[in-house]
Amino acid sequence: MIGQKKLKNTKIVKNYINYIQTDSLEKDKMIKDLNDECFAENWVTTQFTAYRNTNIKFPFKIEFSDSTYASPISKKYVITSRYGWRRNRPHRGIDIDLVIGDSVFSILPGKVRFAGRSSGYGRTVVIRHNNGLETVYAHLSGFKVKKNEFVKKGQVIALGGNSGRSRGSHLHLETRYKGIAINPEYLLDFSSDHKIRGKNLWVTRDWAKTYYHSSKRQSRLVTLDSYEKALAYKNRKRKVYIVKSGDTLSGIAYRNRTSISRICKTNKIRKTTTLRIGQKLII
Known part of the structure; x- marks a missing residue:
């Protein structure tokens, strides 16, 4: 219900989602009454991976209704490892320093698809957002949410830890779209402003393949906010x-x-x- 009127079509539903997302920190509203198709496609709650053999064509677009995200931790970021090739294996997220027991927050509103243990990741929470993006929070010590639960932007979802294949307490944060890992720093500005880098972001293979990046330093970021820019970037002349x-x-x-x-x-x-x-x- 919006006031006294029922949600009669998908367009109204999506507009209502956008309304809630924009003010989710200020308004005490949940999105549990919404039935968006993204929460039905490949909705697997028993394992970390929901998509297998994904056949998605690059470049693809991810749309955001918010201009900012909530910080996943309550203190200043100290990134200890980035998205990229690390110790002869792919590292598909960024590692953020924290202390065991620190609160971990959902960066955007969404629905918990998975909350449990996963090989290598340890205790893990996976949240799917209404634009199809999934955020992964790993190496946790405890859970504050359960599967199929709707969460708000900035809501406490877990406690930081050192579970799984980890060399010290930290938060491993991933951003995935239909199973494809994307460099989180391409989508999100990890500064004190907590800005999302654009309303419409086109993802090329450059931002999905870990061997294109070094886990030791931030990659040179180029925001692609149109299909034309994405194609031009894909076909650019190499140095x-x-x-x-x-x-x-x-x-x-x-x-x-x-x-x-x-x-x-x-x-x-x-x-x-x-x-x-x-x-x-x-x-």
């Missing part, structure tokens, strides 16, 4: 780097804000390949 005396793959990757793995895959070389002075590398 060519000419190897100089004393160059190493790690040094070249660091100066160009990319990953060693990406340089190797793009140029079909190995990490152990000896670089030659004058050799051209596509960055």
Whole structure:
């Protein structure tokens, strides 16, 4: 119900969702009465993964009705590891420092799809939002929500911890769309402003493949807010780097804000390949 009128069609329902999202921190309203199709598609509550063999074409668009998100922790961000290739394996989220027992908050309103243990992730909460985006909160010590529960933006959903494959207490945060992990820093500005980087964000493979990024530093961010920009970015001319005396793959990757793995895959070389002075590398 909105006032005394019933929600008669999908358009009204979606507009009401947008209304609640915009003011979810100030208004004591829940979205439990809404029946959006995104909460029905592949709604799996017994395991972390809801989508398998996803056939989604790049670039694809994610729409946001909010301009800001709620911080997942109550203190200033200290990012200890970023989205990218790490220790010869993909790291599909960002790690944010916290103390065991610290409150963890939902960054946007949505519905809890999974709350339980998952291999490697330990105690984990997965929330799906009305635009189809899912946020993952892992390595927790306890739960404050359960599956199929609707949550507000900024609501406490869990307690920080060190469960699963973890080397110390922290929050592992992922953003996924239909099973595809996306670099969270492409969608969200992890500064004190807590801004979402755009109303309409187009995702190319560059922002989904971990080997394109280094977990040790932030990638060079390019916001793509239209299909045309996404295609132009996809087809952009790659920078060519000419190897100089004393160059190493790690040094070249660091100066160009990319990953060693990406340089190797793009140029079909190995990490152990000896670089030659004058050799051209596509960055």
